[in-house]
Amino acid sequence: MNSTYAQAAASPLPAVNARPRGTTLLTLVRREFWEHRALWIAPLIAALLLVVCATIGTFHMDLDDSRHLTEPQDRVALFTVMQWVVAGVLYVVAVVVLSFYLLDCLYAERKDRSILFWKSMPVSDGMTVWSKCLVAFVVVPLGVYLLAIVAGFLFSGILAARLALAGAAPILGWDTLEWLRSELAMLLIVILGILWYAPIGACLLLLSAWARRIPFLWAMLPPVVAPLLELIAFGTHHIWNFELQRTAGIWWTLGIAHTHIFSHHGVRPLGTLLAEADFGAAFSDSGLWLGVVFTAAAVFAATRIRRYRDDT
Amino acid sequence: MTAVIEARGLSKSYGSARALDNVSFTVGSGRIVGLIGPNGAGKTTALKAILGLTPFTGELSVLGLDPRSQRDELMREVCFMADVAVLPRWLRVSQALDYCSGVHPRFERSIAQDFLAKTDIGMHSRVRQLSKGMVTQLHLALIMAIDARLLVLDEPTLGLDLLYRRKFYDTLVNDYFDKQRTILLTTHQVEEVENLFTDVIFVNHGHVALASPVEELGARYQQLTLSAEAAPRARALQPFYERELFGRVAMFFEGRSAAELGSYGELRTPSIADLFVAKMQRTASP
Numbered sequence: 001m002n003s004t005y006a007q008a009a010a011s012p013l014p015a016v017n018a019r020p021r022g023t024t025l026l027t028l029v030r031r032e033f034w035e036h037r038a039l040w041i042a043p044l045i046a047a048l049l050l051v052v053c054a055t056i057g058t059f060h061m062d063l064d065d066s067r068h069l070t071e072p073q074d075r076v077a078l079f080t081v082m083q084w085v086v087a088g089v090l091y092v093v094a095v096v097v098l099s100f101y102l103l104d105c106l107y108a109e110r111k112d113r114s115i116l117f118w119k120s121m122p123v124s125d126g127m128t129v130w131s132k133c134l135v136a137f138v139v140v141p142l143g144v145y146l147l148a149i150v151a152g153f154l155f156s157g158i159l160a161a162r163l164a165l166a167g168a169a170p171i172l173g174w175d176t177l178e179w180l181r182s183e184l185a186m187l188l189i190v191i192l193g194i195l196w197y198a199p200i201g202a203c204l205l206l207l208s209a210w211a212r213r214i215p216f217l218w219a220m221l222p223p224v225v226a227p228l229l230e231l232i233a234f235g236t237h238h239i240w241n242f243e244l245q246r247t248a249g250i251w252w253t254l255g256i257a258h259t260h261i262f263s264h265h266g267v268r269p270l271g272t273l274l275a276e277a278d279f280g281a282a283f284s285d286s287g288l289w290l291g292v293v294f295t296a297a298a299v300f301a302a303t304r305i306r307r308y309r310d311d312t
Numbered sequence: 313m314t315a316v317i318e319a320r321g322l323s324k325s326y327g328s329a330r331a332l333d334n335v336s337f338t339v340g341s342g343r344i345v346g347l348i349g350p351n352g353a354g355k356t357t358a359l360k361a362i363l364g365l366t367p368f369t370g371e372l373s374v375l376g377l378d379p380r381s382q383r384d385e386l387m388r389e390v391c392f393m394a395d396v397a398v399l400p401r402w403l404r405v406s407q408a409l410d411y412c413s414g415v416h417p418r419f420e421r422s423i424a425q426d427f428l429a430k431t432d433i434g435m436h437s438r439v440r441q442l443s444k445g446m447v448t449q450l451h452l453a454l455i456m457a458i459d460a461r462l463l464v465l466d467e468p469t470l471g472l473d474l475l476y477r478r479k480f481y482d483t484l485v486n487d488y489f490d491k492q493r494t495i496l497l498t499t500h501q502v503e504e505v506e507n508l509f510t511d512v513i514f515v516n517h518g519h520v521a522l523a524s525p526v527e528e529l530g531a532r533y534q535q536l537t538l539s540a541e542a543a544p545r546a547r548a549l550q551p552f553y554e555r556e557l558f559g560r561v562a563m564f565f566e567g568r569s570a571a572e573l574g575s576y577g578e579l580r581t582p583s584i585a586d587l588f589v590a591k592m593q594r595t596a597s598p
């Protein structure tokens with residue numbers, strides 16, 4: 001066997017190395033955006049709608065409630081709040097789109113049998129699955145973070161301009177440092193959110209690689225049915241509590257439930273979260289890192305399933 | 313002859329069904345090998361094993377690599393096209409080229425572009441907008457542009473009309489194939505491509521029924537056409553298959569000399585299609 005290979009290797013076709021990993025990975029990531037166009041179209045449309053709202057929408061503001069806006073720091077604070085509201089809308093859209101993406105990305109290629117084409121290319125299963133994780137856990141969340149900055153500026157800029165043109169008192173103020181603090185707090189929360197929700201994302205990815213049909217049903221039914229069964233059978237809520245903990249738990253750890261941005265003292269800029277929220281506790285939470293370990297295991301399992309499954 | 317594929321005792325079961333049962337064969341370098349068998353004979357399973365797409369037992373070496381553990385290296389040298397239309401429907405032609413350029417070290421984009429320029433396929437069309445024949449052309453364009461050592465084709469022209477089929481195989485032989493390359497092909501339409509093959513492997517019920525270079529078939533198999541009256545005497549020479557056609561009988565012999573058979577009737581080398589039918593009928597009703 002060795003001798004035949006030596007002869008084959010001596011044939012005129014020169015040995016070629018793989019494409020540099022970076023080029024391959026970049027191509028694979030682009031491929032995801034070709035197939036799943038909602039990944040970039042949906043956040044863009046949401047951002048566009050927000051800007052349109054700022055341009056032609058009508059806003060009612062009870063001046064009694066906004067009497068504090070006469071203070072410059074309140075106007076700066078309201079500006080940061082506005083950035084977070086805009087970003088919040090975009091993150092909700094991104095989470096929905098990413099959930100469907102993760103549930104579909106390893107299932108669609110089996111359903112339409114295009115996996116046979118992808119597998120005819122010199123791309124390992126590890127690289128393929130890794131590219132999908134990169135899209136879901138890095139490219140889209142950080143892309144939406146950047147998009148939120150642009151959309152937030154447009155939204156508040158247009159609003160401020162309209163108020164000025166109408167001769168109304170200004171409600172928004174600019175402070176570079178406050179803005180940076182607010183964006184930094186948001187970035188930390190985004191990173192925390194990625195790490196915290198990664199295991200849920202990895203479960204969806206695993207279902208996508210594993211389910212023979214309708215991965216959506218597998219994703220929806222067990223989390224709903226299991227706590228109900230437990231309640232009926234044992235009258236307890238352990239599963240429900242676990243699910244609640246894995247969805248919202250990190251935000252409890254952050255300890256900001258009693259931080260009031262709006263109060264009768266005025267509006268506080270969201271940069272205050274940097275000091276008030278316990279990021280140290282959240283980022284060193286054992287549940288968070290257990291989840292990350294689980295994510296790695298689930299992604300590995302999805303890779304193995306894609307490698308060895310034969311159902312085309 | 314350098315071996316590109318060496319299979320020894322290849323076995324694979326799906327539940328209790330044996331798709332491949334202790335199969336051994338060799339595919340030499342620079343050959344065009346037809347893997348021929350009825351539906352469910354194990355052709356596709358054999359190809360999947362070769363491409364590392366399915367687990368199996370036994371020994372298998374493809375270009376000196378083990379498809380189970382060295383699949384990633386292997387796919388740099390091997391190209392394959394599973395039966396029509398596995399290109400995803402959302403893919404644009406330009407994206408297909410971008411993708412292959414991005415991930416395949418042996419992909420030469422200009423070759424694919426030149427090939428596509430001779431077709432009606434637009435660069436910005438999506439696969440879903442193309443006809444079945446055009447999708448196959450697109451896939452062929454990608455394959456032509458990949459400088460692979462082994463090309464594996466599984467029913468590549470299934471469901472295409474005659475013009476597309478003819479064009480497909482003409483391109484393959486005239487523009488793609490050379491002595492450094494090896495093509496392994498399964499097909500149902502044996503008659504159309506039998507002139508293409510340098511070697512044939514017949515598989516049936518997970519076994520290899522026949523594996524031979526085409527040029528050696530003539531020395532091994534004979535087809536004797538004779539009148540119905542002469543048939544009983546010729547039958548004494550034990551044909552392995554016979555059939556009647558317009559009152560004449562065609563008998564198929566293995567390992568008989570022309571001198572033995574010539575006196576009974578008209579003697580010739582059976583076509584691959586006829587030989588295939590003869591071999592399969594025999595295994596079906598022993």
